[in-house]
Amino acid sequence: MFNRQFLAALTATAALLTPATAATAVHRLDPDAAFLRTAHQGNLAQIALGRIAAHRAGTPELRRLGARIAADSARLDAAVRTAAGRLDVRLDQEPNSTVEQSVTLYRSTPESDFDQLFMSSQAMLHDKAARVVRAELADGDETAARQIARRTLAVIRHHRAALGNFGR
Template identity: 75%
Template sequence: MTLRRLATVLTVVAALVAPATAATAVRRLDPDAAFLRTAHQGNLAQIALGRITARKATSPALRRLGARFAADSARLDQAVRATAQRLDVPLDPEPNSTVAQSVMVYRSTPDAEFDQLFVSSQTMLHERAARVVRAELTDGDEAAVRQLARRALAVVRGHRASLGHFGQ
């Protein structure tokens, strides 16, 4: 992977693992609320990045994979929002600045480099997502959030397996 491509991948990953918002960083969050907020922003990112991939990837298989990631994340986010509402956990209605930065990187990546960026960044992002989910399963108290985390882990594992078919 070229140095430029590596820098681009790291920019996307760094943007998505940064604190969700300045307000979130100041609040004291319990693990369940933190998971719901993180999962929501991650889903918003995956929906946007998946949709960009469905249009921009040069590989038809990656275009289909991007569309699948977006659809799976949209379904997961419906469950996240419903659970957050039941537990009275406020979620940011819009993607945060870190998600917006990742979207900008995906949109500005030259077509010739896009497929590799997608596979590399998604591999790293799904590894990070698995760690976040496992932390909820270890530290979370709310049964509904833990159930949601188990569902998310199954989706993340399926996505990681799909990414494995592209050599990562």
């Protein structure tokens, strides 16, 4: 049962970082706008998931890492929201259903399985986020979005290093 639940969790969390597409004419259709919308939802997810880990993780080190991920994501999201406002990119105010599903999964995972879920899903999410960021750096042309992408990549590297330290 856990393997099925774990696979569903990884699939749901992976979908968080699938580039957002415009559903209506209100959204700008360009790489920078797509990056900002995707980054915003990813940040909302990481804020929520990090906060859950800060309370549910089995070790003080993982709890601190969860809190750091949440805090770093909140700082990045503030920059995303500012850039989106300047570039007239509309961001959803609430987490999307995929984020909500991931939050539900993190909350409902048994304590004995939580650390494994957190480590595996965070490694995957950070890898996918790095691909989204690299696409922005390759295709984006707005300075503000590219600056956020560079900051985000540095944070991703820092988090991945911290996650890697737990695997040793």
